[in-house]
Amino acid sequence: MSQDECDLPEGLIWEILLWLPGRLLLQLRTVCRSWNSLISSHEFVMHHHQRSTQPRLVYCSLESEGIDFMQCSVSSLLYNKQPTRIEPLQMKYKIFQGSCNGLLCLCEGLPYKNLTLFNPCTRWVSLIVPFEYPHGDDPHPVFCGFGYDALRNKYKFVTCSRTSITAGGLGGRAKVCSLDANPSWKTVDHPMFPYFTCCHSGTFVSGSLNWIAHDHPSKNKEDDDPFKLLEWFILTFEMETESFGRLCLPRNNHTYPGFYGEVPSLHVLKNLLSICFHPAYENTAAFTIWIMKEYGVEKSWTILLTIRFRDGIIPPNIWLEPLYISEDDILLALGKFYRGKLFAYNFRIGKVDISSNSLSIYPLSKLSNGRFFHGYHESLISCLP
Template sequence: MRNHEYDLCNLPGDLFREILLRLPVKLLLQLKTVCRSWNSFISSHEFVIHHHQRSTQPRLVYCSLESEGLDIMQCSVSSLLYNQLQPTRIEPLHIKYKTIKGSCNGLLCLCEGFPYRTLTLFNPCTRSVSLNVPFEYPGGDYLQPVFCGLGYDALRDKYKFVTGSKSSTVAAGLYRYRAKVCTFDPNPSWKTVDHPMFPYFTSCYSGTFVSGTLNWMAHVPDKDDEWFILTFDLETESFGRLCLPRNNHTHTGSCYYAPSMQVLKNFLSMSFQPACDINTACTIWIMKEYGVEKSWTVLFTIPFGDAIFRSDIWLEPLYILEDEILLAYGKFHWSNLLVYNFRKGEVVHPIVEVEGSRDRSTICPLSTSVYEKFESIFEASYVFDIVDDYDKFNVLYHTMFKEYQKTLLCLKS
């Protein structure tokens, strides 16, 4: 044992970091209890982000009414993509009567009730939760639709929830909006931020977080062809706008459904379904350099050919891994899952099995708000851990030493 201790204590910093990056979240949470230096290293935001990005266990998390009451469900994305002959198990998280209003770095922001009463940060992997924060409607009227989102302010090392809604009408087609930001820390607080008067609506209510910003699709109501991206910088707490890709059938008149926004391969992504193109069911773009409109690049197109790819069926890209892309598809307020191989042009409907049900089906009923998440090690003083009791240190030690040996073999090869 002493030889092992000597080996581990004298590891080069880069090798020690590489070992930790390969470990699952639950083991890392236990290793944080070994000593202060390990706790500090594993808790650092840089390590959290790198571990989050390198996670090999992506999870699909969504709201569902299929169980007894509203619940949040999760399943393995890898199983949907690569284990298609066996049913993918869908498990309820038993977080009743809460809806997902934002996601960032493996965390979900949940709202309870309607009108919304509270906000909560929740980590599906560790099942840790924050204190409930009273929800504040920016316009004062809960009947007004709100756009919202969860993001991370790297400058202040804080997670922030942003929400906005129409507060009053100034003139025909011109509205006054009000926006508020909730900063999650040991004493969560709400702050009203400047929001310009603008004659446009946001078409998606949950913002997409990328490169320190939240992003929403927006358009001018009396000019359907003027779609653009409404942005919010988490550090400066200011709004802005980005243009969509050029020559991409982004006009509403040439799209059957409104453009949709995602994060694919860590890039801001847009997908368009042209109504006037008889050959293309969907075009997916990525912004290779955030904020640089000339960096919009076509990732690939999905052609018509399968019965699923029709003009009246909406498509929502969720996750890309090598040649496979996981998509949600549906009509109006129902949706299912499919896997599309864009190299071979093949479509597969994965089999799913809901926990507690004896039925197996290719149908996975989703809400219109679908989130793809990786596991995250994120913890903070205002997030309380509710995982099981930690194992004894010798179990942790041997597990880490085995990973150390595997890493050495990989480096030698």
């Protein structure tokens, strides 16, 4: 079939195709040359991702030899009555470092030897890029992040040391890799203040990477226990300017007792930066999710969800990791201390579903702590323009 043989206007065909799943579009590219050209165009691919209604859940399992990456449908988990079937991605021995626009960023080896981008929908794989550490040949522990520079239409990978304290004093260096047809690394300035990060992979939203961090405990020299009070904040890295910064946590909830106390966690929910507080083992406390309605504006922090432990909806000893929130306000979360079990919580009616078959992943339905989950939206994007 050619475009001339189709009675529908080109604009209407465009609109119809935009709402179809990515996997179906891959098949429709073979219908005719004009459809292949349309579906393969950069403009269509980007518009399709913006309208994507196909949330997916990718996870790696440590149950078998090595690390196996798999994926499944979020909608199937939440709404189907039968256990959800998984799809193996055949990407073993990789470490997940984040996602952006439907692309997964994977590192290989410990210490890291190289990094790769992978699109689970199209099965597109980028060039393998040799890893470069911030301190040269010294594989010092690092935290990393993956995101998109919209100004230059480039995907970037950032890595830096866990602390900015170096032998020469405060400050240090970070490495940024531009992932395109000719990948290249460069060194950028590190923030000039002492801190430690508490999360390994950065959370990308609104053009910036974000990590939970705290000020260096040595600032509390007047206290016998330097870890008694820690000042938590969000360390940021802006992709376009390649500069670091910091954001305050909501409502001054940034001071917590105990170095090994409950660390807040960062997520992307409803396409907004969100932070989760879970003071475990306190029946009078609550599991709380905040969202930043306008990125970078600290006054825009707003409570999205609160579950009080005393109400008995969830016990206080279960650490919830939010994964996805649907349009009808159903939260999909992982109960980290409940043997790795998935939760679905409808916060319109205050009901949690813990044991439904729909929250089982087949054939890996056994309870396990050896899985790591991440939500993303299906897309046709590759990192090459």
